[in-house]
Amino acid sequence: MSGAKKLGLKQRYAHMTRGLDWETTYQPMDKVFPYDRFEGIKIKDWSAWEDPFRLTMDTYWKFQAEKERKLYAVLDSFAQNNGQTGVSDGRYINVLKLFLTGISPEEYQAHRGFAFAGRHLRGVGPRVAAQMQSLDELRHVQTQIHTISHYNKYFDGLSEFRHMHDRVWYLSVPKSFFDDARTAGPFEFMIAIGFAFEYLLTNLLFVPFMSGAAYNGDMSTVTFGFSAQSDESRHMTLGIEVIKFLLEQHPDNLPIVQKWVDKWFWRGHRVLGLVAMMMDYMLPKKVMSWKEAWEIYFTEAGGSLFTDLARYGLKVPKYADVATAEAEHISHQNWAIFYQYTHAAGFHTWMPDAEHLDWLSAKYPDTFDKYYRPRWELWAKLEKEGKRFYNNALPQLCQCCQIPMGYTEPGDPTTIAFRSSTYKDQKYHFCSDGCKDIFDNEPDKFVQAWLPVHQIFQGNCGGATVPDVLAWYRMNVGADNMDYVGSPDEALWNEWHAEKLRKAV
């Protein structure tokens, strides 16, 4: 260190982020910042905001540029070396299809949401942090599209990701999650995405999944994944700082914050069921089971966190125990949904082979053999007899999470959980107590939900038949959908491998 003249990190950060704001004079502050009061959150002192990562804008640009250089070097190398031929199996690409159609567009929504929060929170500390996060999220969607565009040269199901995201039935699940957050006020958005999603749940999405990409030979995806995740640590600290700041500012904030934590934990848990299925069924080489990931990243990490937050009076999210119990079931129940609706899915499905079944039995010793193995065995038998099992009707959807109502009663994996509410003489159905509570707290919001099945019945999705709807989705029938076995993807993969073997002899 060069001596007393050099400012320490804390001082440098204070100089770079404080005093950037001013009290407006020719318009009242409440008119300039119209959005940060109506949610009922009370802020006494915005300057009490502490950003634990004291990252100044110049340092931010420096590090982000370095990360981008590293990422694009890997992407170039991957493309130049035909890295797509070296992944573990052609089935692996389906993970990328689900990611690009379901997750990447949400990175863009996060970008817009944080830009909004960065404009509309009147404290300068959180505004700087929200603006950095907004830029990060834009970087994420761009790098994801760029990385996966290489696979689009060879594989089906990727090219119409943006169009599909706003239309396809299962993509309404993540879409409605972000629509809900983005139509809330800036504080609820910060708790929804900053805290519940980024802090509590994002590790479950990125860490085991991206490690899985590496394990399956996809060096391009693991690189964008970890590059994005290095921003995620900053997002996590922002998320937790939001919680602490709101709870320290005023005791009246606690019940509001608790309600948001409960709501967004449950909504996040439901969305992450798609990741559970990717981990347990779609990665050809498995890193860990969903249940193991849940234990590490929710039970252990969340336990430490909520012990810490107890001093503010904040409790573990409602139904966290139900979510933990569901970690035994959710990946199997979701894969069952996609297997029987494979004709309407933008990625391929398959039945697990014998080795995969045994892995599932080992990872889920209390439940898999009893409840799910028989289902897979029945379907494998029907496949063999030339009677591959399809569900030819449309499923009942949950009014809140929009997932087919395929989840079972807590403690009874043989019975579907049905919940319902009546609001203004109309019935609404839910998959769980968690989803029902969310509706009951804000029915006027959720009666507006765009439920894909009902929209098809109303005639808003291209027509009344399945081919009409698939055309409206821009799903290339026979290539994008149906089983992996027999798909053009499989034919291409087999051709690459036959070539490798020919060259080897």
Next chain:
Amino acid sequence: MTVTAIVPDYADRIETADAPEKFHGNAVIYVHWEEHLSFCSALAFPLPLAMPFGALVSEVITPYYAAHPDAANIVWDKVVWDIDGGKKAPDFSASLEANGLGHKSLVRFWTPGLNGWAGSAS
């Protein structure tokens, strides 16, 4: 007001997405065969409420559940019915409406002796 909104008249601006009049004269009816989770969830159908309950069974339930090996063995007069949370013995010749069904009603049924593939509820 059930939504904390920045505008005072939020409740007046909303449109109920699935109001009954939007379904071209049909009602959405959900059907679920208990203990047969090969069908991942209840099934949804847009149906006229004037349809006889018997037609729901023969023209909708029977074909859409036919892919399950248990389907051929269902004895319809042994089936236990639940309509919107109440056990009921429906009148097959009466309409859905006369049997108490309305928009977004849920019909669950149990088939005694048929408990899914190898008794696993699958």
Next chain:
Amino acid sequence: MAQVASITLMLNDDARPIIESILADNTGVRVLNMTGAVKLDRDESIVINRASVEERLGRPWDPQEIHLVLISMAGNLDEDDDQFTLSWRH
């Protein structure tokens, strides 16, 4: 149950000196190896010392460089020019 402080780093050349300094400076740290990443857990707290990383790296190191290899973390962060600490203490 003890509160667990945790840090997940990429497994690459940039991160190796940091990982080694964590292992040297934090007794009882638990290591979970994943492909491409390593998760380091310890009850209550984990510290990364600038001096310790520099000793292994052989050049000056700014603790903020950790952003280039950081994947995830748990615990309250305290960061200055000489160290980077995650802990559940107040």
